[in-house]
Amino acid sequence: MSKFKKKKSGDSPGISTASLPDIVFMLLFFFMVTTVMKETDLLVKVQLPKASEVTKIERKDLVGYIYVGKPLEQYTATMGTEARIQLDDAFANVDEIAEYVAKVRDAIPEETERKQLTMSIKGDGEAKMGLITDIKQELRDAQAYKLNYSTLKEEVRY
Numbered sequence: 001m002s003k004f005k006k007k008k009s010g011d012s013p014g015i016s017t018a019s020l021p022d023i024v025f026m027l028l029f030f031f032m033v034t035t036v037m038k039e040t041d042l043l044v045k046v047q048l049p050k051a052s053e054v055t056k057i058e059r060k061d062l063v064g065y066i067y068v069g070k071p072l073e074q075y076t077a078t079m080g081t082e083a084r085i086q087l088d089d090a091f092a093n094v095d096e097i098a099e100y101v102a103k104v105r106d107a108i109p110e111e112t113e114r115k116q117l118t119m120s121i122k123g124d125g126e127a128k129m130g131l132i133t134d135i136k137q138e139l140r141d142a143q144a145y146k147l148n149y150s151t152l153k154e155e156v157r158y
Helices: 022-033 073-079 092-105 130-139
Strands: 063-071 084-087 089-091 119-125 148-149
Touching: 063 092, 063 130, 084 092, 089 092, 089 130, 092 130, 130 148
Parallel strands: 063 119, 119 148
Antiparallel strands: 063 084, 084 089
16 A cells, blocks of 8 residues: 555646635725715705706815705604705704804815815705795805706707
């Protein structure tokens, strides 16, 4: 009897799994770094109106969002069915907008970029214009002069 066996010519060596944990952790770290978390939960229904001339905002980190629309069904018992304002994750009144603008402005680190702050109104197409006008007036009083209306791009057919 011999101690050693002869190698068969057709055998291939086994696949090494020693580097597998490194690859898994590298992929996990990549997706953790590149994933953007959802910033706010919508409490209002927002069906954006359509527009033909649309441009994208360059720096979304310099934008504060004001949502306007009817409350979702689970909130209609307490908030009613009229269009409401949402700032961050809570319902708000028009007089709270100036405080919200100050909070968004303070979150921007550099003084030079604070002047580039854009307030974006994501308003439902069915929202009353009187509410939008009140929001615009409050933004003027808070010295937030750059205003954007969020819309969907209308497909033009010829």
